[in-house]
Amino acid sequence: MKFSYISHLHCPKCREKYEFNIIQQLCACGSPLLVDYDLQELKKRWGPAALAGRSNDLWRYHELLPVTDPDNIVTLGEGMTPLLRMDRLGAAMGIGQLWMKDEGVIPTGSFKARGAAVGVSKAKELAIQELAMPTNGNAGAAWSLYAARAGIRATIVMPVGAPEITRNECAISGANLYLVNGLISDAGQIVGQAVKEHGLFDASTLKEPYRIEGKKTMGLEIVEQLQWKVPDVILYPTGGGVGLIGIYKALKELIELGWIEDKLPRLVAVQAAGCAPIVKAWEEGKSVSEFWENSATAAFGINVPKALGDFLVLEAVYESGGCAVAIDDDTLLKELGTIASLEGAFVCPEGAATFAAARQLREGGWIKEGETVIALNTGSGIKYPETVNVQVPVLEPGARLTRR
Numbered sequence: 001m002k003f004s005y006i007s008h009l010h011c012p013k014c015r016e017k018y019e020f021n022i023i024q025q026l027c028a029c030g031s032p033l034l035v036d037y038d039l040q041e042l043k044k045r046w047g048p049a050a051l052a053g054r055s056n057d058l059w060r061y062h063e064l065l066p067v068t069d070p071d072n073i074v075t076l077g078e079g080m081t082p083l084l085r086m087d088r089l090g091a092a093m094g095i096g097q098l099w100m101k102d103e104g105v106i107p108t109g110s111f112k113a114r115g116a117a118v119g120v121s122k123a124k125e126l127a128i129q130e131l132a133m134p135t136n137g138n139a140g141a142a143w144s145l146y147a148a149r150a151g152i153r154a155t156i157v158m159p160v161g162a163p164e165i166t167r168n169e170c171a172i173s174g175a176n177l178y179l180v181n182g183l184i185s186d187a188g189q190i191v192g193q194a195v196k197e198h199g200l201f202d203a204s205t206l207k208e209p210y211r212i213e214g215k216k217t218m219g220l221e222i223v224e225q226l227q228w229k230v231p232d233v234i235l236y237p238t239g240g241g242v243g244l245i246g247i248y249k250a251l252k253e254l255i256e257l258g259w260i261e262d263k264l265p266r267l268v269a270v271q272a273a274g275c276a277p278i279v280k281a282w283e284e285g286k287s288v289s290e291f292w293e294n295s296a297t298a299a300f301g302i303n304v305p306k307a308l309g310d311f312l313v314l315e316a317v318y319e320s321g322g323c324a325v326a327i328d329d330d331t332l333l334k335e336l337g338t339i340a341s342l343e344g345a346f347v348c349p350e351g352a353a354t355f356a357a358a359r360q361l362r363e364g365g366w367i368k369e370g371e372t373v374i375a376l377n378t379g380s381g382i383k384y385p386e387t388v389n390v391q392v393p394v395l396e397p398g399a400r401l402t403r404r
């Protein structure tokens with residue numbers, strides 16, 4: 001058995017093929033590259049039983065990951081996050097089988113750790129010494145920390161408005177951190193220039209092929225946790241859309257391996273009303289999105305006005321019979337409170353948006369009563385202290401409580 005069954009990379013736009021054992025960024029045509037595996041070979045040698053006794057993290061699926069030598073793995077124990085029943089919240093929404101895939105408990109505090117673990121491990125395997133990326137905060141934090149562990153230098157550019165804790169995570173790991181007075185698109189432009197001038201490895205979303213592979217493991221875990229049953233609906237808070245593309249890719253690979261039935265969950269791209277380019281494209285039946293002007297939302301991780309992989313996100317939504325939904329900030333912040341008070345889960349605003357979307361889709365009848373619905377909470381609410389405004393009485397020592 002090989003450790004990884006990676007065979008090559010391919011361009012989903014022009015179909016060009018690329019080698020995996022040298023550094024690759026985008027296809028010559030400008031599209032992101034996707035990783036292919038020798039699934040026919042793997043199918044002969046590998047089944048779900050082989051997972052028994054493996055490490056309880058995302059590396060348990062190493063045959064379907066791109067790192068070929070286990071010595072190159074850079075890990076902080078990421079993956080195999082809980083899939084939790086949300087019975088009280090589900091009952092309030094009229095969804096009998098509501099589950100949360102909770103990425104709030106993963107290293108670095110957001111699911112960006114998955115993409116960083118696999119992306120940085122592969123960068124180490126390719127002997128990359130310095131990488132650069134623009135970020136809305138969480139990706140920069142995760143890549144800085146994993147890069148530090150790998151001994152790789154990281155240059156990170158993020159908007160001044162990005163959650164402050166993510167700044168601290170970058171700074172404490174010794175990354176070369178810059179803030180920009182603008183959006184992630186402005187940060188991206190600055191990084192692009194620096195990559196050209198200084199020959200850095202460009203780790204921007206989808207400009208390297210391996211981040212998707214890390215995020216894909218959410219799809220693998222969800223079906224393993226459901227005993228290889230495919231749920232009816234998965235809701236995903238969509239910025240760059242990497243996780244949604246990854247989950248779609250994971251499930252198609254498992255179908256080809258014969259581990260699950262030939263059925264996809266309906267994939268729902270959830271966006272913020274203040275930045276909803278994918279939703280607009282989906283509503284208009286288009287296959288690509290347009291730049292969203294003046295985007296703004298409290299769900300910072302999904303403030304992406306134009307995603308490089310938009311056509312892949314839309315393909316996954318169309319092909320799976322899914323849909324795209326925009327949620328305004330008031331609604332998602334209210335949902336955040338409901339989730340905490342009914343279920344004891346302090347989710348991030350992006351995660352709250354997926355639950356608000358489930359509620360709306362159930363009300364509108366798109367989600368049917370008995371369906372199994374998975375909402376992704378992509379990070380910990382603890383990373384966003386500014387979303388909660390606390391107004392409570394301050395007591396003097398010795399005061400007596402009045403019951404409220």
Ligand SMILES: *Cc1c(COP(=O)(O)O)cnc(C)c1O
Pocket residue numbers: 110111112138139205237238239240241242243244301302348350351378379
């Ligand atoms: C980055 C991020 C997202 C969006 O992820 P994509 O895969 O880029 O769409 C959602 N939630 C949080 C907390 C994030 O940090």
Ligand SMILES: [Zn+2]
Pocket residue numbers: 011012013014015016027028029030031
């Ligand atoms: Zn191409």
